Amino acid sequence: MKLSHHRNIKPFPTLAPCPPRVLAPQTSPAVTKPKKNSTACLACKAAKRKCSGPDAPCKACRAANTECYFDPSRDLRRKVAVKRTIIELTNHKELLATLIETLKKADEPELEQLLNLIRGEATLEAIAEEVGAPVMRFADPQELSTSSQLAISEYGDQPVEVSGSGSQPRRTSDVSNVASSPDDIQFMTLPPMPVISPYARISLESLCDIPLFEVPARPWTDVTDSDYLVSHLVSLYFTWDHPGSQFLDQRVFLAHMKKADLDSDFCTPLLVNSLLATASTYSDSLDVFSIPDNAYSRGQSFFDEAQKLWETEAEASLSSSSLPNVQALLMMSSLFKLRGRISKSWLVLGQAVRLAQGMGLFDSPSSAQETALTEMERVRTITAWSIFNLSSQLSIELKIIAPLPCPVLGIRLCGIEDVNWTPYPRSNKITYDKKLARLPDIRQGQADIAKISSDIQGLLSQRNQGISADALWKEANAYFDRLSTCLQLWPSLEEMGADPVPQLYLLRIKCLETIITLFEMFNDPAHPQFAQEAQDHQTRSAHEMAQCLRLHRRSYGTKHVPSQMVSATQAGLRVMICHFDISDESMQAFAELSLFGTTFGYKYKETASAMREIRTKVTQENIRLPDDIITILGGPGDKGYDS
Template sequence: MSTWPNEPEGNARYKVAIPRISGRRPLPKRQRVARACDACHVIKLRCNGNRPSCDYCLTIGKPCLYSATKREARQISVQRLEERIQDYESVLGEVLLHCPPKNLKSVLKLISERRPEFLADLQQSTRLPQSPSGLKFNLNLDRMHLTFRDNQFGAGLSLQRQPLIQTKSIQHWTSLVEDDVASHLLSFYFNWENPTWHLIDQELFIHDLETRSTKFCSPLLVHILLLFGCSFSYGLHSFTDRRQEKALGQKLYDEILRLWALEKETADIPTIQSGILLGLLCCTFGTDRLGTELIMRGAAMYYRSGLHKEGAPYFQCANDDLRQSMARAQKLISWGVFDVQSLASQVYKKHSEWPQPPSIGFSPEEATSLDDNNMWSPYPFQTPIFASNTYKIARFRGRLAGLVNETATLSLQLRDSGPAEDSWAQGCEIYGKLLQWNQELPLEIQQERKSTPHSLCLRMYYQCTVISLCDVFEILSIKQPEGKPDFDTAEIKSSAVEVLGSLILLYKHFHGWKSVPIVMLHYLCVAGIHAIARLSPSEMKWMKVLESSVLGLWNMAIGWGRLGKAFLKIIAFLLRARKVENDYITPKTAAIMDQLDGAYWTATDAASLAADYVVHSVPSDLTSTPSDTGHEVTAQSLGELIKAAEQLTL
């Protein structure tokens, strides 16, 4: 009896081995890309979705761009409409607020007849507070908290619960803002700008602000500090959207001009401080001929008044509680004034108003004691937290400002009289002092992961001073005399540029470009210009340094004005003059450079420029390449360079 294969006992007899192909593996699954870039979409090519550039865009050398989807475009459209509604309500609120009482009734009647429902909505609007004063600007910490709560922000981030500075007396000084707005803007100023340049003593200013005293406070100074605060302020939903800050800033600036005409001849500290700060603002507007005049005028007035001398009557006080504060404030303010005028002398080639630095200053023990337990955080956020080292940095910054002043004085002597027998020795002596200063810089200031903005700015200040000193000798082609110490300016400058680039990247990594001290305009310009000469596809560092410098200037131009745009225009001209290809720069840099060929830089910008800011390391012929110019270094004023370059382009 036969057994069938499907029977249990018959399966084994009829099993046949099927040969297999050894070593064959399943094919990998094709990676799906959610969206194709615009270039691949147009030619219907399968896009691999690589960022920042897909393979196809990389091959053709074009930016890899993604247009908004229909859903995204609809969301953007709705958002813009909501913003327009808010703007219209704000404008209408301003109209109703400032409308003369005799006309207000007729205006309300007209609105009631034409749009009765709109008047009812306006009266109940959550966007406009009910009190007339609330119809003003809504730049406060509460606004940031609302945005922070409604959006998903990174883990570990938290906002301050209250502004660092809190005032309840702002109505005595200005009618343009309320206490909450003033507290918010003053917190921005004292947290970001004042630790870098101690032109204002925070304690005495706030004391006089609240007690309505005018020894260290004035209406003019209050308006200027609020305007500075507007330049640091931003909205959390988009920190580049600063329309409210600009609108308030324009009103503040109009009031500043009116008050300056009334107060500019007053010989007191608030007026001197106001003049210097107004000069810094003018420099950011691209009118540094006026700006440096105001800075030097204020510095000269401070020096002639003897306010920098120990025992100056202005800082004497019968109140025991304020006596120590007065002594501390005199040191900070005196060195702050000297510092600003020294940098202006170096950067703008103006003669210093101070024959020598202040004789007063902080001892190491005093600075350590004042810094004890003082912390810094990036307002309006609570974290990260750094040791502030405010007074240690102020002490070393003052010493560095003295060397900046010496460098500027030597540069002007060489410019006016030409090199002398002792010029080389003078340069060597200043460089030796700079090296000693750097060697004595405390470790806590040099620690990379604990660097506050004012700590990084101090170190950038040092590197830019070294670069400036080397530029003086390279521009005039001063050769080393026989028997004199070695002073290799090319090597020293190269090393300083290397460190400056690293510091720019550190600043971007730790602090970004939301709120940036005004002096960073100078550091970003120097780093950006020197980065161009070092660009190559194998040197990613300098592509990133250039990108960070360009992005920093781009965002600072939003808050600070025309000077940032002018610096960007110079960088664009240099990239074109050196015929730098897109392979050498990042897509973000290329995108911003493209904007400068459009409406971002206008004929009005060029015509309004009155800038003596000196740009170094520029080829004498803008059409030449690096190989044509070699190590040649020239110096031209910003205004002249832009006009010459634009004529060449035309």
């Protein structure tokens, strides 16, 4: 069959033009969708009635002749409310996680303090501050519950966003991390969190940073294998903490740490981990936080490792009477105190004292160890005096009468060898010329203060035994004269010159703290005849202390401040909170002390608790403060004073 090349196809009809569009007349009502109103004015919300808004005034307010105000942020269906709900839920979750972690690790005194705070109906902000939670602002629980229920009803069929690890919600404090509208919630994605690598935490500061001392991480610690991190922390310790404590000899310790020999007589894993835990309080590196964003978890991993090593050594009945063990216990005692665990700090210090006495650190070389090397004897003497200094300081600060005999070997036998000092990290003072650390002078000055503090303990004992007020005042003034003589022997603030080493400020501050503590016993109403003069001594000391802190801030800022200044700052604040309105100088001193107190409160739980007590006192007694000081006293979570 032959197919035809031309098919008989039926043609389509011709397309006709579109009929003209008929427009509705202008007078006809337009057909629109009913508009839902999800926002009620504040008056209708309070009266729980239907509102015709959002155009003000609404019908109900017009009829009642009341003020009509609409607050769009209170509309729980708007994107702003959704953002706020996400942030608040994340904050509550982080507080819960931090609270559980604290309950796991807290000892009895710390646990009791936390429970008393909770039972006292403290705010969530106060509880978060106590446990060191990263967020400090919480909305009303009833409003949060309502908004979360609305969010679930509106978007409950959409997936809930979590991090790649499946455990941590995304932090939504940054606007870029929040959906721009409710419809975008389902499209919010967070890249899966990779395994942390050494490159994940590189910052511009770390790239430019060159540690002052290069030491190995292994075999000293199992917490990290990063030589850079360990070198960074060791450099921080010998820059900011060691000059004020001097538990060990810097040159000897560094030389033995570099050798990486576990049989060393001057360096052990216990001592290194204790040192790294102390140094972590001066670092903002993410690697030193055991709990992300928890300011009080700095160095906790190193501290846990040190405690584990000490407990293992004690349980195994090994020879725990070694010089590095004593030095490590001194560092651990200081850390416990900074964390607000005063009783634990005193207990650990007692262990260090007993070990030192068993080793004969407070005896003459002949009775301690006849064949001792000169270097060993010198380091033993340095440690003995550091024990005496710390014990005297804690005893007078805690009002505990536990005098420790002064070491037999003189402080000058510690040697006159000094080291160079320069601020670290160097980005603080890139052009700073190296200066002598003045370590021998600081040792001598601290020994003088410790001897006076030890004698003051006898005065406290006499007061408890019923000594007359006149005799007590006479003895106190004798100690005050000795402390004033020390201040005159040391360089004055004018004689220090520009940018002196911070330990010179520290030396004067510790002496002024002792004066404040000395005259606290005369705040008792039983001695009204001496109260005013004692108050004058304390106020003048607090003024000079604030001046030292101000000069330190101008030279080095507030990011790196020796931890030995913490207790002194708290002592100055206790004085000035009652006398800040005496003069402009007192107001400036109180502002400076408040600034440092708030700064310390971000890192040390002891100071955070003290600052919370001051804020409570201001609120309960209705103390009127200038706005700038109120901003400074805002505490963690507020911007406060930016130095």
